[in-house]
Amino acid sequence: MNILVCIKQVPDMESRFKVDEDGTWFDGADLAWRMNEYDEYAVEQAVQLKEETGGDLTVLCIGPERVKETMKKALAMGCDRGVHVVDNESFKKDPFAIASIIAEFAGPKNFDLIFTGMQSQDRGSAQVGVLVAEMLGLPCATTIVGFSFDNGVISVKRELEGGVKAKVTASVPALVTCQLGLNSPRYLTLPNILKAKKKEMLVIPVADLSKTQALEETTSLYFPEKKGTGLILEGDVADLADQLIKILKEKTAVLA
Amino acid sequence: MQFKLTDEQKMMQDMARDFAQKEILPTLKEDERDHRFRPELVKKMADLGFFGCAIPEEYGGNGCGFFESVLLAEQLAKVSGSWRVPLNMQNIGPSVTVNRFGTREQKERFIPAWVKADSFGFFAITEPNSGSDVAGMGTTATDRGDHWELNGQKMWISNAHVGDWGLVYAFTDKSKKYKGMTCFIVNLKDNEGIVTAPIETKLGLHCSPTGEIAFTKARIPKDSILGEVGQGFKICMWQLNNTRVSCAAGALGIGGGAIEAAINYANERTQFGKKIGSYQMVQAQIADIVAEHEAAKLLVYQAAWLKDQGMPNQHQTSIAKLFASEAAVHATSETMKIFGSYGFSTEFPAERFLRDAQSLRVVEGTSNIQKTIIAGIALGDVENR
Ligand SMILES: Cc1cc2nc3c(=O)[nH]c(=O)nc-3n(C[C@H](O)[C@H](O)[C@H](O)COP(=O)(O)OP(=O)(O)OC[C@H]3O[C@@H](n4cnc5c(N)ncnc54)[C@H](O)[C@@H]3O)c2cc1C
Secondary structure (H helix, E strand, O other): OEEEEEEOEEEOOOOOOOEOOOOOOEOOOOOOEEEOHHHHHHHHHHHHHHHHHOOEEEEEEEEOOOHHHHHHHHHHHOOOEEEEEEOOOHHHOOHHHHHHHHHHHHHHHOOOEEEEEOOOOOOOOOOHHHHHHHHHOOOEEEEEEEEEEEOOEEEEEEEOHHHOEEEEEEEOOEEEEEOOOOOOOOOOOHHHHHHHOOOEEEEEEHHHOOOOOOOOOOOOOOOOOOOOOOOOOOOOHHHHHHHHHHHHHHHOOOOO | OOOOOOHHHHHHHHHHHHHHHHHHHHHHHHHHHOOOOOHHHHHHHHHOOOOOOOOOHHHOOOOOOHHHHHHHHHHHHHHOHHHHHHHHHHHHOHHHHHHHHOOHHHHHHHHHHHHOOOOOOOEEOOEOOEOOOHHHOOOEEEEOOOEEEEEEEEEEEEOOOOOOEEEEEEEOOHHHHHHHEEEEEEEOOOOOOEEEEEOOOOOOOOOOOEEEEEEEEEEEEHHHEEOOOOOHHHHHHHHHHHHHHHHHHHHHHHHHHHHHHHHHHHHHOEEOOEEHHHOHHHHHHHHHHHHHHHHHHHHHHHHHHHHHHOOOOHHHHHHHHHHHHHHHHHHHHHHHHHOHHHHHOOOOOHHHHHHHHHHHOOOOOOHHHHHHHHHHHHOOOOOOO
16 A cells, blocks of 8 residues: 555644734744644554555655654654655645645655545645545545545545535545544654654655646735623523523524 | 754653643542552553663663653643652663663563563662661561561552562661662562552552552562662662652642643632732742743753763752752642632642642652752762762
8 A cells, every 4th residue: 555644734723823914824933833633633544554454654744844843743653754845835825736736746656545634723725635636536535534444445434514424435546534533643652753753754845846826815814803792691590591592592593 | 052852852742741631631530539540551651652761672662761751750740740650660760770780681571571561660768767868777688598588667668569570678787887788679469478558648649659568578589689789778879869850850740730720820810800810929929930940940851861961960860859849849839829719629730739749859858868969969078970
């Protein structure tokens, strides 16, 4: 099996965000960075598959120098080698441009299976994986919460709206995007963290892979306006309950 | 000078934090209440390689040193003071000591078992009538030709009643004073002459087992001696200088955990219409404990780093242990005050941090004993080793 997993470095979501000077993205200066949560499930699943079937597992990440730290985590989790596409302005690229870069790299490599997160925690477009599959002409299953592989066929469980699940099978080569619930990433072990240091890290300037222009542009990024204060109900308990039920019936779909 | 953790060290720190949050915290309240030690958790730590620091790879070492072990201890203690103790019991105490003084056979036989937590380690120095005065101990080992016979009582021994193999210090020749002390590698289980019992009246560290050991004509094989006969005191001091830094790292954790809780509370609690953190007196409390904590961190990291470089470090280790323990006690005490009545409640973590922190200035040499070491070296009476 020749496997690729694509990861993104995102800010720790507990951070205090500031809009940057251009007003089009957040200011990255004082943020702590980590692996996109959904990508952790993707890496874990890819590593489990590799442990099961053997083969070779590459992790790819686009971004500035600092993304190496996140890539090292993927290597410590069990990926065999890293491909760092160096791009100091990756945050300006839209999902189409990012997917094009990945497809440009992956195209000639003939991966049997590509794993991505279902979306990134910062941009949240949920498009990159799907676009890569489209560009490479691969079958694609999104938001997977279950995965198995047997004899060249993947069987996945997808999570749909309203808690509905769907079972999908596809022959490899294929691409899947991973959702919370797929697995619980195992803890890194100290020896594996140190072993990751010795693994190969291929560095590619983004110009070598970037053959398209972005199709979208973020024109402005801002915090939503603060809404007015909540409604405070007063009175005795029975009265409060009646008022609450009335509001829930009239103003929401919670009670019919 | 380099004050930055490597990417690998950061990953280890993150992993230990994550481990503590997911494996220790969820059941901590009940575990504390029931004084529950969880052997399976020690096993899990072993599987992740927690106990292979400062050990050669051939005996199960993980390629890391004291520095990394200190990072782990700090993160574990931030959640629970009890749960940094296994690092000393499995790794920095017996394993590192046997690696330094043991024969090849002893290293092969004991170290991998401690590192994998197949054998629970311990070290037994303290007795009912001797603590700080190590050479005042009464336990004896008598040569009976085909075996050693141990007699005496040890007290306040971490892991006593759950321990398998560990180190026992005893006099082989009392007349030679500290030069008559010897270190033995002893199995506490399956020996008719050895009885252990838990001490269940501790103020804190409820998830870390502490107990007593009684030796009554206990037969110990001839080849149980670590190092040489009469080398025990030297080995003991060498060992304590290592376990001390782990304890100091525990102090960073307990102090740091308390400070985090204090800051969150000061940002949430309002009185007189304002956050209590907006009052200068509360700010002064927080400034003091944060400053002391940051200073302690540099001292502890320095001591661990010196050990990994193989440089003299007794002075810096004792300074780190003294300063970090006292800083932790101060931090937890100020945290109690900031929490007000909720600090006095067992529903909130402040009181547990305070109780656990108290142990830090007693174990691995009291604060007074650290001062004796620091002053002795500062005055030129003793060499820094
Ligand atoms: C939770 C816990 C776990 C422990 N685990 C272990 C373990 O695993 N193995 C082990 O061997 N021991 C262990 N101990 C014991 C610990 O190491 C001793 O308690 C410690 O060394 C102090 O000895 P002591 O209690 O007898 O106090 P003492 O030595 O009697 O001291 C009493 C007081 O007198 C002061 N004092 C004593 N001598 C001097 C001096 N010369 N100058 C100035 N002041 C002095 C001390 O600072 C202290 O304040 C543990 C203790 C606790 C609480």
